[in-house]
């Protein structure tokens with residue numbers, strides 16, 4: 407996945423301000439001249455290679471053809487229902503699930519794909535419910551059932567009948583919810599990085615930095631936190647990597663495409679476990695209690711990495727930073743303390 411919207415267009419969309427002009431437009435890496443559309447449905451791809459790869463793997467099933475704008479088409483109904491339920495739609499998307507089904511439908515060797523998908527670790531029924539609750543909110547049961555009905559109408563396949571039952575659909579949803587990895591780097595943050603690297607006279611540098619700071623602030627106000635990814639995908643090896651609050655490896659997308667890099671942060675002995683961090687670097691600096699609260703809520707486990715074990719005797723206090731950051735009420739905090747007990 408490579409961004410295909412220019413940095414300026416992304417900023418305009420996120421700000422709802424079509425008149426916005428970004429300075430240094432030459433620093434935007436988007437190559438419109440390489441873009442390709444599906445001749446039947448006009449979906450845009452970053453390159454001919456991507457269009458071909460999509461066509462061979464799943465797009466024949468998902469191509470809407472002339473029904474692209476038909477709101478009664480089952481796939482459009484599914485996407486519309488999803489948009490109304492879940493914000494932001496960029497991550498753990500229902501369309502990733504649709505691509506999984508379409509991939510199996512289109513594949514000659516269906517069992518190979520079913521086996522590949524089954525490598526993602528499964529959860530208990532209770533854990534799955536927690537994941538779905540987390541993703542859809544309090545009305546999750548009715549919403550999940552609505553999605554299942556629309557998903558079935560759009561994509562049912564007898565080879566995959568178990569993904570369309572209430573239990574199977576919940577499992578699939580939880581699989582994507584827990585293993586879906588945001589992919590790629592938005593053109594806007596690529597532009598920011600390129601601007602950071604520019605060699606500018608001091609005054610111009612200050613001006614540009616101030617512009618970028620303000621831009622991010624405005625975007626956050628207008629669209630909520632800026633999601634620096636272009637879509638979501640599933641990575642078998644990365645999803646096998648456990649979490650540690652002092653990880654010895656990290657994942658990144660340095661080539662601005664779908665290639666995920668797993669990079670060692672220190673020397674790793676043969677046989678030593680490779681751990682990544684599910685927390686960002688700010689979250690990792692919080693107290694053990696705060697870290698584990700985030701991990702429990704989002705990933706349903708309590709961490710017992712060396713750092714957490716070393717801090718096991720620390721008082722169960724939430725770090726100040728989190729209280730400021732999330733503005734939680736005392737009640738919510740109290741409740742959390744109680745579930746700990």
Ligand SMILES: [Zn+2]
Nearest residue numbers: 407408452456
């Ligand atoms: Zn592409």
Ligand SMILES: [Zn+2]
Nearest residue numbers: 444446447469
């Ligand atoms: Zn198409």
Ligand SMILES: [Zn+2]
Nearest residue numbers: 651709711714
């Ligand atoms: Zn830990």
